Amino acid sequence: MRVKRLISVILAIIMLVSVLPIAELSASAASYSTVRKGDRGNTVKTLQVMLNAVDKAGLAEDGIFGSGTQKAVKNFQKANKLDVDGIVGPKTWAALEKKYEDKSSSLKIGSGNYNPGSLLKGKSYSIKGKITSDYKITSVTVGVYKTNGTATAYVKTVKPNAKSYDIKGVDSSIKFGSLATGTYDFIVKATDASGTTKTLVCNEFTVKADAVAALKERALENWVAPVKKSGYLNIKVAPRYFGARRDSGARAHAGIDIHYKKNGKGTPVYAMEAGKVVEYSSNFYGGMQAIAVQHADGSIARYCEISTSLRVGSRVTKGQQIATIAKSNIGGDTMLHLEIYMGTASGKLSNKSNKTYDYVTNKGYNRRRDLVDPSFVIELL
Ligand SMILES: [Zn+2]
Numbered sequence: 001m002r003v004k005r006l007i008s009v010i011l012a013i014i015m016l017v018s019v020l021p022i023a024e025l026s027a028s029a030a031s032y033s034t035v036r037k038g039d040r041g042n043t044v045k046t047l048q049v050m051l052n053a054v055d056k057a058g059l060a061e062d063g064i065f066g067s068g069t070q071k072a073v074k075n076f077q078k079a080n081k082l083d084v085d086g087i088v089g090p091k092t093w094a095a096l097e098k099k100y101e102d103k104s105s106s107l108k109i110g111s112g113n114y115n116p117g118s119l120l121k122g123k124s125y126s127i128k129g130k131i132t133s134d135y136k137i138t139s140v141t142v143g144v145y146k147t148n149g150t151a152t153a154y155v156k157t158v159k160p161n162a163k164s165y166d167i168k169g170v171d172s173s174i175k176f177g178s179l180a181t182g183t184y185d186f187i188v189k190a191t192d193a194s195g196t197t198k199t200l201v202c203n204e205f206t207v208k209a210d211a212v213a214a215l216k217e218r219a220l221e222n223w224v225a226p227v228k229k230s231g232y233l234n235i236k237v238a239p240r241y242f243g244a245r246r247d248s249g250a251r252a253h254a255g256i257d258i259h260y261k262k263n264g265k266g267t268p269v270y271a272m273e274a275g276k277v278v279e280y281s282s283n284f285y286g287g288m289q290a291i292a293v294q295h296a297d298g299s300i301a302r303y304c305e306i307s308t309s310l311r312v313g314s315r316v317t318k319g320q321q322i323a324t325i326a327k328s329n330i331g332g333d334t335m336l337h338l339e340i341y342m343g344t345a346s347g348k349l350s351n352k353s354n355k356t357y358d359y360v361t362n363k364g365y366n367r368r369r370d371l372v373d374p375s376f377v378i379e380l381l
Helices: 002-029 042-055 067-079 090-104 167-173 211-222 375-380
Strands: 108-113 118-120 128-146 151-158 162-166 182-192 197-208 256-261 268-270 275-285 288-294 300-307 321-325 334-341
Touching: 042 067, 042 090, 067 090, 108 167, 108 197, 128 167, 151 167, 162 167, 211 375, 256 375, 275 300, 288 321, 321 334
Parallel strands: 118 197
Antiparallel strands: 108 128, 128 151, 128 162, 128 182, 182 197, 256 334, 268 321, 275 288, 288 300, 300 321, 300 334
């Protein structure tokens, strides 16, 4: 946040420096005659309109320079460290006009989408938000900046020359989905014909690694191994790896088989992370059980081909023994069959009718769509 504040200060300085010549230009561009007590006409009326707007002077806008107007002029001159003579010459006009412009420009952005917050790498974000002003908006710059203030490739400046502009007009130029992981600022700046420049949006946001990479990162930092290493055999050997063909190629292996050996029955299975049992299968395969434990981050570890006393609703702590490896009633080897889900879908984890997957390529795993490749768990062993 300190960095963000520093960036804001730098931006404010850049903005000030860039707006100064414009303000000077507009102050000298407008030309008003010197007016004093006793004068009448449109110039006096303009003066009264400005004093009312800037100082809430409460003057009748009648074009008559009387003592009330003179008093208001003197008050303004005093407050702005000008000669207090009640005569409105070039210096007083310039000061008054600058104040009036600042006061009267209503340059702002309405509600919309301009706070990306947290994005997954590769995910797009659509911006929108209507910028409005009493004056024509001469320039709008929308873009993504690194937190050190440098622009990324996704900064776009347009010249609307209208009193309103929706930043969705440059949406296609700001490719959030192409940003590398990291922290950025999303900035919207606008200038209107009064010479006012405002930073309307400066929102810090992050681009995170994709969901599976983020889960893997969390898991390798926080989880514990589901079985002790002793007796563990290589899951990279067919048909133990994720995606290995099953049923003569009709189906893909939806998990990894850990601790694969002939006499593994009774081997303790531990919860890799704390959580709550959200699904129990009494007969996952060959009379063996399975439980699915959902973690605080939403991800689910499904421990299968086991024997367990836990049921839906049971809470487990990290490292707690939750089961033992079982032996099938139809023969074969013993193993922990382990599946992982992001927890972003709903319904039963086994789903023979599902044909699409969010995190793995479509291989017919016969599982819920938020299935992920659990091979990273091997790194915990
Ligand atoms: Zn398996």
